[in-house]
Amino acid sequence: MRKIILASASPRRKEILTKTGFEFEIMVSGCDENIDEKRPDRLVMKLSALKAEDVAEKNENALIIGSDTVVAHKGEILGKPASKEDAVRMIKSFAGDRHQVYTGVTVIVTGFSEEEKKKILKACERLDSQICESSVNIINIGKLRSIKVTFCVCTDVHVLPMTDKEIENYVETGEPMDKAGAYAIQGLFAPFISKIDGDYYNVVGLPIASLYMILKSVTEDV
Secondary structure, three states, X not given: OOEEEEOOOOHHHHHHHHOOOOOOEXXXXXXXXXXXXXXXXXXXXXXXXXXXXXXXOOOOOEEEEXXXXXXXXXXXXXXXXXXXXHHHHHHHHHOOOEEEEEEEEEEEEEOOOHHHHHHHHHHHHHXXXXXXXXXXXXEEEOOEEEEEEEEEEEEEEEEOOOOHHHHHHHHHOOHHHHOHHHOOOOOOOHHHEEEEEOOHHHHHOOOHHHHHHHHHHHHOOO
């Protein structure tokens, strides 16, 4: 059996991936995540690929999942806040407005077979209506030829107008400090979300429906 590895320490991604029913391991990437990229879709795709490739170098006969999420509002990419003041600034910037959440996912299958390649390509064709950008490449991981699928999913999130007190009270809970965009849609920020357009789980940190199609293509007949 080909083992599945999640290259992320995020408890939210772990929880979401568990919903697929697949057994998996966690191996956190140690790659340098400081890259120069201004477009949020390309940024998350590049970072997810770096994470997956780093873990793939250490594992043969494996399927590795790398992922990265950012929030973008009016051209500004909002990652994790550096401080409480930064978190307040981020939330103030998009309160009462719409912003976008981009999650990039990279799946690397090391030492793939031609049958696996056909199934993966077939699954990728079905993803076209769900993703904003994707690529499929054959790469070398050590001595193994591997297939790398990278894609990005974007969700629009609408936030209600918030008072300064509401923003400050939320930041004081500590919840925003390890979240892209300084909020958790599934947490205490939920009352301020008026609606979303797109994949809810993409906002949480992993677009599971799109990822599931890739996992299924390798592990089952499709």
